[in-house]
Amino acid sequence: MARQRAFDRDVALETALRTFWRHGYEATSIAELTAAMGIRPPSLYAAFGDKRRLFEEVVGRYQQTHGAFTTRALTEEPTGRQAIERVLREAAAEYTSEEHPRGCLIISAAVNCGPASAEVEELLRGFREEAKAALKRRIDDDAAAGLIPAGTDTAGLATFYAAVIQGMSTQARDGAGHADLLRIAALAMSAWPVGRREGVG
Amino acid sequence: MARQRAFDRDVALETALRTFWRHGYEATSIAELTAAMGIRPPSLYAAFGDKRRLFEEVVGRYQQTHGAFTTRALTEEPTGRQAIERVLREAAAEYTSEEHPRGCLIISAAVNCGPASAEVEELLRGFREEAKAALKRRIDDDAAAGLIPAGTDTAGLATFYAAVIQGMSTQARDGAGHADLLRIAALAMSAWPVGRREGVG
DNA sequence: TCCTTTCTATAGCGATCGATACAGAAACCA
DNA sequence: TGGTTTCTGTATCGATCGCTATAGAAAGGA
Numbered sequence: 001m002a003r004q005r006a007f008d009r010d011v012a013l014e015t016a017l018r019t020f021w022r023h024g025y026e027a028t029s030i031a032e033l034t035a036a037m038g039i040r041p042p043s044l045y046a047a048f049g050d051k052r053r054l055f056e057e058v059v060g061r062y063q064q065t066h067g068a069f070t071t072r073a074l075t076e077e078p079t080g081r082q083a084i085e086r087v088l089r090e091a092a093a094e095y096t097s098e099e100h101p102r103g104c105l106i107i108s109a110a111v112n113c114g115p116a117s118a119e120v121e122e123l124l125r126g127f128r129e130e131a132k133a134a135l136k137r138r139i140d141d142d143a144a145a146g147l148i149p150a151g152t153d154t155a156g157l158a159t160f161y162a163a164v165i166q167g168m169s170t171q172a173r174d175g176a177g178h179a180d181l182l183r184i185a186a187l188a189m190s191a192w193p194v195g196r197r198e199g200v201g
Numbered sequence: 202m203a204r205q206r207a208f209d210r211d212v213a214l215e216t217a218l219r220t221f222w223r224h225g226y227e228a229t230s231i232a233e234l235t236a237a238m239g240i241r242p243p244s245l246y247a248a249f250g251d252k253r254r255l256f257e258e259v260v261g262r263y264q265q266t267h268g269a270f271t272t273r274a275l276t277e278e279p280t281g282r283q284a285i286e287r288v289l290r291e292a293a294a295e296y297t298s299e300e301h302p303r304g305c306l307i308i309s310a311a312v313n314c315g316p317a318s319a320e321v322e323e324l325l326r327g328f329r330e331e332a333k334a335a336l337k338r339r340i341d342d343d344a345a346a347g348l349i350p351a352g353t354d355t356a357g358l359a360t361f362y363a364a365v366i367q368g369m370s371t372q373a374r375d376g377a378g379h380a381d382l383l384r385i386a387a388l389a390m391s392a393w394p395v396g397r398r399e400g401v402g
Numbered sequence: 403t404c405c406t407t408t409c410t411a412t413a414g415c416g417a418t419c420g421a422t423a424c425a426g427a428a429a430c431c432a
Numbered sequence: 433t434g435g436t437t438t439c440t441g442t443a444t445c446g447a448t449c450g451c452t453a454t455a456g457a458a459a460g461g462a
Binding site for chain 1: 227308309311312326354357361364368372374377388392
């Protein structure tokens with residue numbers, strides 16, 4: 001019973017996602033966002049609240065689309081080792097895809113923040129810690145199943161693979177290609193503890 | 202034959218270094234810098250030119266002080282393996298030190314930049330690529346000396362260790378401690394190719 | 403066709419950005 | 433002690449920041 005929106009909210013959100021993905025939260029201005037989305041500030045604020053809430057919605061969308069491969073790999077693979085190997089392999093492809101900005105939004109979009117947006121920095125930091133904890137849970141599964149030696153430092157392994165993934169994101173943003181990141185992934189997997197399947201222990 | 206500066210330029214530069222180190226290039230305002238340095242804008246501009254040149258001087262100072270351990274390790278150790286192992290071990294200590302902001306300034310101070318400071322982003326990117334090339338040169342030394350198998354992908358190894366170091370910086374900024382980073386370093390070294398010294402090949 | 407409602411566009415809000423004009427203060431030379 | 437030079441502090445420049453008041457335009461119900 002009133003005038004309807006003249007733009008596609010979903011398309012506009014995806015455009016905002018890619019803009020934030022490229023330059024980060026603080027470095028992306030409302031002017032740049034509205035120019036990219038093809039709308040004017042009042043339309044943005046009416047549809048998305050404010051810059052902070054738009055970014056939070058962008059992060060949610062990212063986790064359910066471009067970043068969903070992590071959760072899929074961790075839930076679908078039978079062992080922790082296979083799960084982490086797949087995460088690394090798919091990250092290599094995703095972080096270097098030509099279809100969208102390089103690297104990972106959760107890792108790189110809120111690194112340089114002033115005091116005004118410290119909470120945004122903390123939000124992404126929380127998601128990174130959550131992802132690291134998810135890695136650890138699958139490694140713990142392998143430890144419980146006896147696939148890796150008893151007494152293995154599973155938290156240390158999770159921190160290592162989290163660091164490798166974050167390094168892959170930085171490398172991708174610095175220009176490394178798909179093959180470069182696959183080599184990183186393969187070398188990282190060579191750090192996996194020798195276990196039952198490999199004929200030791 | 203004229204009035205002399207009322208503040209210590211070197212102390213002020215170190216203060217600016219730590220401020221940029223914590224929040225990054227764009228997120229650090231002139232107001233925040235002058236407040237931290239205890240001077241007023243005209244003094245800053247007279248002594249350092251402008252924000253861009255101040256940052257470039259900060260980066261140079263960082264490379265010769267807090268970041269100098271990398272070059273030292275790479276030049277002083279007899280083998281590439283020992284050099285890289287030492288870089289990782291010292292990075293673990295440096296990135297988590299309580300004496301200054303966490304992580305690496307070259308890696309984290311210009312990640313989220315708008316179009317206006319794309320050149321600053323590119324400057325640090327160049328230094329990161331230079332560091333990666335320095336890693337590769339030492340790995341090539343080991344290859345030439347027959348310490349690692351013939352045909353080893355030395356560029357791939359260099360990219361791997363560069364990624365690990367960048368991941369260590371991110372982990373440190375997210376709260377990981379010295380021991381956590383040492384574990385990352387140890388696991389990363391387990392990816393080093395098996396060579397003559399290890400009794401294979 | 404008119405009324406209500408919600409969108410859109412223009413224009414501009416106060417605050418902050420990087421950077422400076424200006425005048426007073428301090429240090430050296432004559 | 434006066435003159436020259438360079439620093440320092442105040443106050444502010446134009447531009448941009450995130451955000452919004454206001455008015456006109458469009459869509460549905462009566």
